[in-house]
Amino acid sequence: MKHTRSLFRRFLKVHFLFIFLPPIMLIFISAFFGVSNTHEKNVNTLNLFYVSVLLFGFIMVAFVILSWLFFLKLQKRLARLQEVMSSSAKNNSFPKPISVQADRMDEIDQLGSSFNWMIQQLEDSRKREYEEELLRKRLIANLSHDLRTPLTILRGHVTRLNKESISLEGQNSLAEINHTISRVGDLMDDLLSYTLLTSGKHPYQSIATDIGRLVRASVAAWYPLFEEKEIQLDVDLPTEETFYWEADPKWMTRVLDNLFQNIIRHAAEGKYTNIVVDVEKELIMVADRGPGMDNSSYEGGAGIGLSTSNYMLKRMKLKAEFTSNENGTRVAIGRA
Numbered sequence: 001m002k003h004t005r006s007l008f009r010r011f012l013k014v015h016f017l018f019i020f021l022p023p024i025m026l027i028f029i030s031a032f033f034g035v036s037n038t039h040e041k042n043v044n045t046l047n048l049f050y051v052s053v054l055l056f057g058f059i060m061v062a063f064v065i066l067s068w069l070f071f072l073k074l075q076k077r078l079a080r081l082q083e084v085m086s087s088s089a090k091n092n093s094f095p096k097p098i099s100v101q102a103d104r105m106d107e108i109d110q111l112g113s114s115f116n117w118m119i120q121q122l123e124d125s126r127k128r129e130y131e132e133e134l135l136r137k138r139l140i141a142n143l144s145h146d147l148r149t150p151l152t153i154l155r156g157h158v159t160r161l162n163k164e165s166i167s168l169e170g171q172n173s174l175a176e177i178n179h180t181i182s183r184v185g186d187l188m189d190d191l192l193s194y195t196l197l198t199s200g201k202h203p204y205q206s207i208a209t210d211i212g213r214l215v216r217a218s219v220a221a222w223y224p225l226f227e228e229k230e231i232q233l234d235v236d237l238p239t240e241e242t243f244y245w246e247a248d249p250k251w252m253t254r255v256l257d258n259l260f261q262n263i264i265r266h267a268a269e270g271k272y273t274n275i276v277v278d279v280e281k282e283l284i285m286v287a288d289r290g291p292g293m294d295n296s297s298y299e300g301g302a303g304i305g306l307s308t309s310n311y312m313l314k315r316m317k318l319k320a321e322f323t324s325n326e327n328g329t330r331v332a333i334g335r336a
Contacts, residue, residue: 077108081115095119140195147188155181186265190304197308202251204315209249212242215277215284218256225260229268236276243282245335247316255312255320256284258305259331263288270328284333293324 084095097116100109158178162171196202216237226233245252263273267290274287313320319336322329 074108081108081112137195137199140191143188145192148185151181151185187304190308194304194308194311197311204251205248206246206316207249208244209247209252210242211245211252211282211284212238212277212279214249214252215256215275218253218260219275222257222260225264226273229264230271231263231268232272234272234274238277238279241279242277243279245282245316245318247318248312251312251316255309255333256286258309259286262305263290266290267329272328282334285330286333287328287330289328292326293322293329294326 081098084098097119098112100112100116155178158174158181161174166174216239219233219235219237223233260273263286267273267288269291270289272289274285276285277283278285310320313333314336317336318333321332321334323332324330
């Protein structure tokens, strides 16, 4: 068992003993010599005064020197502890344990011991979190892969049943089953994509990106799908003016793809989409006239995709602000 000692108690004990011990010895010596010289009539009181003043001055100087040495040693020990903490904060890593003298264990050593215990607990917690995160991502990847086979089988049976002579109600049920299978497949793709993204499998490469040109290219790629769903496109994409963001063009295209995909999946009934690039405010705005994000269908299908988009935007130091009600959803993408 470690025996603890009080640093400040030792300081007070040494200093007060040093202050009171010399005067006591002086009084004792004076009394001794006074008794032995009782027959002498002339006592040199002036010399005794000088000796007292000299002793008092020596005590004060020694007290200041001892106090300075004590606090200098204390300051060095605290500075070492502070240096370890600050270096870990600068390097964004856990600090290394500091050395502790078990045979001394004063207040500073107890603080260091508590600090080392805290570091050990944080390292253990980070290790467990890392292992749990790896397990979760592995399970998600395996689950997304394993579910593709039964979904493919189900889709094959639905296709076969569509060729059979069944009632109109049965055909509607098969269509709903086929739609649900497609929705589950899309959700698995989004989940797998988010897992790979957060695992660093899709590296981030930031360059100066022409946002006006990128949005025009994305809208042109999605235009046939909007036209197929009979969604009216109202676009305001300046061709002569533009602005640049330090971003990954692939990630920005992925964010826009997610927004357009959500419109086709969940807001196609509104038959309207407005896409604007505001060069002056450096904003990308996408609006629809769908049922809004409070609709359960929208929430269930768009949550993972929006999480992926928000993660990408955050890495690119951008943000997306959503405004949604029963009349539609508006998304504004700008600098964070």
